[in-house]
Amino acid sequence: MSITFVGGGNMASALIGGLLQQDYPVTQIRVVEISPESRDKIKHRFGVATATELEKGVAGCDIILLAVKPQQLFTVAEQLAPLLTSQLVISIAAGIRTLDLSRWLGGYSCIVRAMPNTPSLIRAGVTGLYALPAVAIQQKENVTNILSAVGSVLWVEQEALLDAVTAISGSGPAYVFYFIEAMQQAGVELGLSMEQARQLTLQTFLGAVQLANQSEEDVVILRSRVTSKGGTTERALQKMDQDDIKNAIVRAIHVAFKRAQQMGDELGSK
Structure with missing residues (x-):
């Protein structure tokens, strides 16, 4: 062809x-x-x-x-x-x-x-x-x-x-980069160099994605296995829940979805 x-x-x-x-x-x-x-x-x-x-x-x-x-x-x-x-x-x-x-x-x-x-x-x-x-x-x-x-x-x-594909995967890389930015910033604030924070963050994302992709278990199960009772991960996730991070992300993706619909209307109006 x-x-x-x-x-x-x-x-x-x-x-x-x-x-x-x-x-x-x-x-x-x-x-x-x-x-x-x-x-x-x-x-x-x-x-x-x-x-x-x-x-x-x-x-x-x-x-x-x-x-x-x-x-x-x-x-x-x-x-x-x-x-x-x-x-x-x-x-x-x-x-x-x-x-x-x-x-x-x-x-x-x-x-x-x-x-x-x-x-x-x-x-x-x-x-x-x-x-x-x-x-x-x-x-x-x-x-x-x-x-x-x-x-x-x-x-x-x-x-x-x-439009849902656009909101999830089309815009999705920017969401991931946004989270990477935050983790790198936290690493620097905790005393790591930018190079060290970057290496740790990127390799953590890469490894976690590969683990999720190769595992037959849901990410909820994978997350729970990292979250020891009374440990550092549990404390961090409790703070994220307190700040409603997960729902904020979901709401943001819904906003992206609506914008994709609006753009379709605007671009196709000729």
């Missing part, structure tokens, strides 16, 4: 790199990018064919992956609409709903919407996926194979659930 990436930014580069690592034929990948600097960077880094114009870039391709900013997608879609025949269109533009994109593409309905997150840049991401009914099973399998190049994938049956 030949793939044309429209846009050559970080996420497109991550996907191309992941595909090539999986021995995807370099001759089956093209990139349409208007920036000479970005276009040359991708060409030299990956050896893929590049183009400046959509018509030349999508000619004869099977899959078109839209990797432009959400604010640019309306203009790109208007230019792309007359060039579509039977290609599968994948959009990774955050917030743009499939029905709005379909409308911009003149009623074209062979569309998949993807919501990757930033760890995809190191091929450790997770991507939420939703397909319009016109997308065939084999095409969905092709999408799974493409996005799996940068991490795991999760298909949802209702597009509205992609």
Whole structure:
């Protein structure tokens, strides 16, 4: 399957790199990018064919992956609409709903919407996926194979659930970095150097995530095993419960979910 990436930014580069690592034929990948600097960077880094114009870039391709900013997608879609025949269109533009994109593409309905997150840049991401009914099973399998190049994938049956995906995994790395900041700050305040606090914090997160991922037990059980009665962990968690930290995090994610819904309304209003 030949793939044309429209846009050559970080996420497109991550996907191309992941595909090539999986021995995807370099001759089956093209990139349409208007920036000479970005276009040359991708060409030299990956050896893929590049183009400046959509018509030349999508000619004869099977899959078109839209990797432009959400604010640019309306203009790109208007230019792309007359060039579509039977290609599968994948959009990774955050917030743009499939029905709005379909409308911009003149009623074209062979569309998949993807919501990757930033760890995809190191091929450790997770991507939420939703397909319009016109997308065939084999095409969905092709999408799974493409996005799996940068991490795991999760298909949802209702597009509205992609707002929840956005609130959990799309925004989620920032929540983790926020907690890491707090732990590093506490470490420095307790006398550690910044380098020491960083090493301890990052390795603790990495180890805890790997343990949770490899364990068949729920994280509630794993947490309880670290929490000795009368010990330091119990005292810290009691303080977090007293400050309502868990519920504050849950409320914050609900706010992110509502904002994702609002952004869908705003971005699709054209």
